[in-house]
Amino acid sequence: MAWNYVLMMKGMRAEYAALVSAGRDPDVVTPIIRLVDRPPLDAGEEDAPGPGGAVQPMWEPQSAVSRRLVRGLLGPMAAVWDHDVPVRLDGSWLEPGEFSAVLDDCRSFGRPVSPVVSLGHPLHRLEAAAAATAWSGCGFVLRLAPADFRAGKVASRVRDLCSSLEAKPHDVDVVLDLGAMSERHWGADAVLARSMVEALPTRDEWRNFALTGSSTPAHARAPEFPPDDIRWLVRSEWWTWLALKAAGGVGRMPVFGDYGVIHPDRVEAIAEPKRLIRIPQIRYTWADGTWLIRGTDLDGGPDDTRRLLRQFCDDPLGWSGPDMSWGDAWMLQAATGSDSLGSFETWRRVGQTHHIAYVTQQLATPPWH
Numbered sequence: 001m002a003w004n005y006v007l008m009m010k011g012m013r014a015e016y017a018a019l020v021s022a023g024r025d026p027d028v029v030t031p032i033i034r035l036v037d038r039p040p041l042d043a044g045e046e047d048a049p050g051p052g053g054a055v056q057p058m059w060e061p062q063s064a065v066s067r068r069l070v071r072g073l074l075g076p077m078a079a080v081w082d083h084d085v086p087v088r089l090d091g092s093w094l095e096p097g098e099f100s101a102v103l104d105d106c107r108s109f110g111r112p113v114s115p116v117v118s119l120g121h122p123l124h125r126l127e128a129a130a131a132a133t134a135w136s137g138c139g140f141v142l143r144l145a146p147a148d149f150r151a152g153k154v155a156s157r158v159r160d161l162c163s164s165l166e167a168k169p170h171d172v173d174v175v176l177d178l179g180a181m182s183e184r185h186w187g188a189d190a191v192l193a194r195s196m197v198e199a200l201p202t203r204d205e206w207r208n209f210a211l212t213g214s215s216t217p218a219h220a221r222a223p224e225f226p227p228d229d230i231r232w233l234v235r236s237e238w239w240t241w242l243a244l245k246a247a248g249g250v251g252r253m254p255v256f257g258d259y260g261v262i263h264p265d266r267v268e269a270i271a272e273p274k275r276l277i278r279i280p281q282i283r284y285t286w287a288d289g290t291w292l293i294r295g296t297d298l299d300g301g302p303d304d305t306r307r308l309l310r311q312f313c314d315d316p317l318g319w320s321g322p323d324m325s326w327g328d329a330w331m332l333q334a335a336t337g338s339d340s341l342g343s344f345e346t347w348r349r350v351g352q353t354h355h356i357a358y359v360t361q362q363l364a365t366p367p368w369h
Contacts, residue, residue: 001085003030005363006175006210006257007356008264011035011065014345015262016072018352021326026085028360030208032116032141032175033073034090035065035102036266063098066105074111083110086138088173090116093266096124103132112136114173117165119148119157130165139171139207144200145179146192155201169205176200176254178213179264181236189213189236190243197250204252211244212257213237218267220281220294227279228304230312231292238288256363261290261351280305280341282331283351284318285358291318295341302341309335320358327353 004027009015011033019031061067074087087106091099106113113136115129133140142161148154162172176196181189193211203209215236217225225231237258245253261283280295293312295305313319313335322329327350334341342350 001027003173003208003210003255005029005360006212006255007031008175008177008212008214008257008259009033009352010262010266011069012268012348013068013072014348015260015352016068017345018260018327018349018356019073020076021349021353022356023080024356024360026081029356030088032088032090032143033069034092034116035069035094035099037065037094037098061105062101063105065094065098066102069102070105070109074106074109084112086112086114086136088114088116088141090141090143091125091128092116092118092121096128099125100128100131103128107135112138114138114140116141116143116175117161118143118145119151119154119161126161126164133165133167133171139167139173140165141173141175143175143177144196145177146196149196149199154199158201169202170207172206173208174200174206174210175257176209176211177264178211178237178240180218181213181215181240183215183234183236186234186236186239190240193240193244194247194250197244197254209252209254210257211241211254212259213240214259214262214264216259216261216263216283216290217292218263218265220283220292225292225294227294227296228308229294230308230318231294233290233292235285235289256359258359260355261285262348278343280347282347283355284312285351285355286318286320298341305341306335306337320354325354325357327351328357 007029009019009031022029061070089102091102094102103113103115113132115132117126117129117140129140142158144154162169176193178189178193197203197211213236215234217233241256244250278298280298282293284291284293291312293308295308298305309331313332319331320328322332330350
């Protein structure tokens with residue numbers, strides 16, 4: 001299946017819920033999930049049902065990671081994804097045994113897996129990937145970072161990796177992942193992206209080929225991001241991809257991908273959510289940037305945050321309207337006082353749901369047509 005848009009995401013309840021709420025077919029959005037063992041923002045919610053309702057499998061998943069994946073995503077999306085559509089899983093943040101357990105659970109659930117591998121993965125991770133591709137027959141995803149290209153000999157190392165997994169290029173999806181990006185380094189990122197694309201061996205032979213990255217800030221804290229404020233942030237990953245497309249001359253053009261409105265690294269707070277200062281923070285994609293809406297401490301009263309949301313929803317140059325996504329409808333309800341102001345998980349889900357809807361529409365009606 002050809003990719004149209006690649007969504008790099010973390011295996012957390014908010015991200016799963018956003019993808020389920022968006023309800024996109026896999027030929028519109030291709031999620032690649034980096035699994036996490038104990039996501040702090042999901043603490044105490046391992047067995048809570050996802051937005052599609054509780055899933056009661058005939059077997060007991062082996063780990064909390066598996067339960068979260070099955071109940072939060074695979075179960076609710078079973079009616080949307082055909083049974084032969086693979087789930088693309090990156091287990092590099094997991095212990096080897098836990099990742100193997102997740103792969104086994106996916107097999108028990110009846111969902112094929114396309115594992116994500118990298119050049120730096122040790123032998124045991126490659127062996128787990130090889131076992132998964134052997135029973136699923138879906139090939140694998142090769143994720144390449146800038147450091148892989150700086151280390152040199154990318155072509156020979158990629159060939160060696162594919163040989164060790166007994167895979168041909170047409171069985172492999174390649175993701176060139178720029179990782180965390182910055183508006184200040186946009187020009188350098190554009191040059192880096194082009195050099196990575198040009199250095200990729202056998203570019204025309206890979207099954208799919210994408211360029212991803214994220215300029216979403218790791219945190220939105222004072223003094224850089226004060227409460228009761230709306231700030232504009234540039235989507236460097238979008239501009240980098242557009243610059244590559246506009247320049248031309250690279251042959252096969254990679255599909256666009258990003259991390260939605262989340263940071264690519266494990267930067268989530270380590271404290272229990274109920275002990276954190278409850279300041280709503282919504283990252284809202286618009287055109288070539290992101291609006292960062294940061295409210296006030298809800299423990300001091302919700303009125304200021306509702307006023308800020310009303311201000312945003314009243315601006316036709318910022319808000320897409322309640323019909324765009326579940327997240328947009330939630331924002332209007334929260335702004336008018338007819339719904340609660342949610343939690344950390346809610347705010348992530350709101351921004352991510354809107355982002356998926358907005359970017360898929362943006363790619364379907366590009367300005368260069």
